[in-house]
Amino acid sequence: xxxxxxLQLIGDEIAIAWDDGVETYFTGEELRAASPSAExxxxxxxxxxxxGGDGPKRFPGVTVLGWEQVGNYAIRFxxxxxxxxxxxxxxxxxxLAARRG
Numbered sequence: 001x002x003x004x005x006x007l008q009l010i011g012d013e014i015a016i017a018w019d020d021g022v023e024t025y026f027t028g029e030e031l032r033a034a035s036p037s038a039e040x041x042x043x044x045x046x047x048x049x050x051x052g053g054d055g056p057k058r059f060p061g062v063t064v065l066g067w068e069q070v071g072n073y074a075i076r077f078x079x080x081x082x083x084x085x086x087x088x089x090x091x092x093x094x095x096l097a098a099r100r101g
Contacts, residue, residue, distance in 0.1 A: 002094065003090055007067060010025075013025045014026050014064050024094070028080065030096075033058060036092060041053045066078040074092075
């Protein structure tokens with residue numbers, strides 16, 4: 001799996017240069033809406049009951065304030081609405097970019 005070689009905040013976008021030469025760009029709103037956190041997507045208990053994930057799906061005006069690399073597999077973004085619990089795996093970030101076409 002490719003890994004980020006460089007991350008930069010350019011205007012209101014996060015630019016990711018991957019070690020395989022691919023570059024991807026995301027707005028803060030886009031990343032916030034796609035956060036894989038339990039707050040955003042919910043979580044299931046052992047019986048399959050889903051809890052959470054019923055909050056807003058759009059985040060107008062939300063920006064990325066910073067980020068932290070987590071191990072060798074993910075990035076945790078700090079958002080202007082104080083959200084910071086979603087771990088964006090490298091694979092998930094590449095999938096998000098591919099979905100846009």
